[in-house]
Amino acid sequence: MDTEVLIVGGGLSGLYAAYRLAQQDVEFQLLEARDRLGGRICGAAYPGDARPALYDLGPAWVWPDFQPRIARLIRELDLSVFEQFLHGDMLHEQAAGDLVTRSSGPSPMRGSYRVSGGTQALVTALTERLPANHVRLSSPLHRLRQRDGRIEAHRGDGSAAAVVASRVLLALPPRLIAGTMAFEPPLPEALRRELVSAPTWMAGHAKIVALYDRPFWREQGLSGEAFSRRGPMTEIHDASPVHGGPFALFGFVGHAPGARRSIGEAALLSTALAQLQRLFGAPAATPLATFVKDWARDPYTATELDLAPLGHHPEYGPPQQAIGSWSGQLHLAGSEFAAAHGGYLEGALEAVDGILQTLRGIPGQGEDRIPGR
Numbered sequence: 043m044d045t046e047v048l049i050v051g052g053g054l055s056g057l058y059a060a061y062r063l064a065q066q067d068v069e070f071q072l073l074e075a076r077d078r079l080g081g082r083i084c085g086a087a088y089p090g091d092a093r094p095a096l097y098d099l100g101p102a103w104v105w106p107d108f109q110p111r112i113a114r115l116i117r118e119l120d121l122s123v124f125e126q127f128l129h130g131d132m133l134h135e136q137a138a139g140d141l142v143t144r145s146s147g148p149s150p151m152r153g154s155y156r157v158s159g160g161t162q163a164l165v166t167a168l169t170e171r172l173p174a175n176h177v178r179l180s181s182p183l184h185r186l187r188q189r190d191g192r193i194e195a196h197r198g199d200g201s202a203a204a205v206v207a208s209r210v211l212l213a214l215p216p217r218l219i220a221g222t223m224a225f226e227p228p229l230p231e232a233l234r235r236e237l238v239s240a241p242t243w244m245a246g247h248a249k250i251v252a253l254y255d256r257p258f259w260r261e262q263g264l265s266g267e268a269f270s271r272r273g274p275m276t277e278i279h280d281a282s283p284v285h286g287g288p289f290a291l292f293g294f295v296g297h298a299p300g301a302r303r304s305i306g307e308a309a310l311l312s313t314a315l316a317q318l319q320r321l322f323g324a325p326a327a328t329p330l331a332t333f334v335k336d337w338a339r340d341p342y343t344a345t346e347l348d349l350a351p352l353g354h355h356p357e358y359g360p361p362q363q364a365i366g367s368w369s370g371q372l373h374l375a376g377s378e379f380a381a382a383h384g385g386y387l388e389g390a391l392e393a394v395d396g397i398l399q400t401l402r403g404i405p406g407q408g409e410d411r412i413p414g415r
């Protein structure tokens with residue numbers, strides 16, 4: 043297959059790039075390794091519910107007040123947001139014993155919004171707007187080779203080139219680029235080291251979601267928000283849909299990836315439900331459904347290096363090191379390549395916008411033609 047722009051990766055950055063290129067009538071192909079689109083955006087549906095996947099196993103929040111791109115994209119895609127449910131008291135669980143205290147102070151989550159229908163709605167809306175036959179799932183690419191002024195992209199299993207393109211946009215976390223893709227000729231060593239040093243945001247985390255027929259915490263004047271030193275979940279929030287149920291609570295698991303692996307998913311879930319019961323009462327012990335998503339075990343998100351806990355939000359941004367002979371043909375576009383909002387959904391859009399500004403020489407593309415700028 044021959045194309046103008048090959049997009050590798052169908053997370054938010056890859057899908058947004060495809061959407062903008064399609065608006066500009068630029069020929070592209072998007073190849074995604076997994077059998078689904080969205081990358082770190084991943085929604086779960088209540089079993090048997092005809093509605094789409096409402097429960098966020100990856101990103102849940104946007105901050106439209108200071109994230110202009112995601113705010114604009116949500117409007118453009120006819121989606122809507124609603125405020126994170128914060129009505130009622132928060133709970134604080136101490137490290138030892140059964141001491142749980144209640145507080146009514148301002149929540150640290152003020153100003154956080156959720157996308158109606160879950161962040162998966164962004165993926166669905168973008169995908170629906172792409173031309174037919176331009177996206178291929180279950181198509182991991184692992185080798186890029188420069189040949190006769192163009193780039194051949196291979197699956198890495200020795201088979202013939204899957205795609206030949208004039209330019210390649212790698213919409214991937216930097217560590218996956220450095221750790222899972224081979225380049226002929228190789229990327230400059232200084233750039234490779236820079237890519238390895240950029241942690242994939244939230245890749246070491248795991249989320250547990252529990253669904254209930256009633257929002258029993260709200261009935262007790264609780265917001266569902268809880269902060270725990272005891273665990274296994276360190277932070278818990280209301281994850282219910284904007285309207286109706288099933289209602290939901292979700293928590294970030296405090297154990298490091300290695301500890302989670304030794305505990306095992308079933309034991310982890312059972313201690314998480316015991317914690318919800320300690321905090322919110324007996325109804326928490328019998329959810330309608332539960333979901334556990336351990337991102338650290340997902341090879342299309344996390345590398346071994348991402349198993350070490352992050353103490354702070356890393357400094358992200360476009361590559362500082364030269365890209366060598368790949369200059370002008372290879373573009374790095376995942377969220378971690380954004381300077382202002384790196385690691386976040388907003389960053390995925392920021393990184394792509396930055397690249398589209400530089401994509402001159404593609405018919406119909408250029409700074410003055412990027413919509414909405």
Ligand SMILES: Cc1cc2nc3c(=O)[nH]c(=O)nc-3n(C[C@H](O)[C@H](O)[C@H](O)COP(=O)(O)OP(=O)(O)OC[C@H]3O[C@@H](n4cnc5c(N)ncnc54)[C@H](O)[C@@H]3O)c2cc1C
Pocket residue numbers: 050051052053054055056073074075076079080081082083099100101102103104181182183184213214215218222243244245247248249337342343375376377378385386387388389390
């Ligand atoms: C648990 C969790 C909670 C989060 N919470 C928030 C939040 O509340 N708000 C927020 O703004 N952000 C949050 N984030 C971060 C947010 O999810 C990311 O910033 C965003 O989704 C990154 O999008 P991306 O397209 O750059 O990368 P990704 O979503 O990682 O997409 C990369 C894509 O490339 C594919 N791929 C990988 N290797 C290959 C290959 N070799 N060939 C082809 N395809 C490949 C992957 O399958 C994936 O689809 C959270 C992340 C996690 C994990």
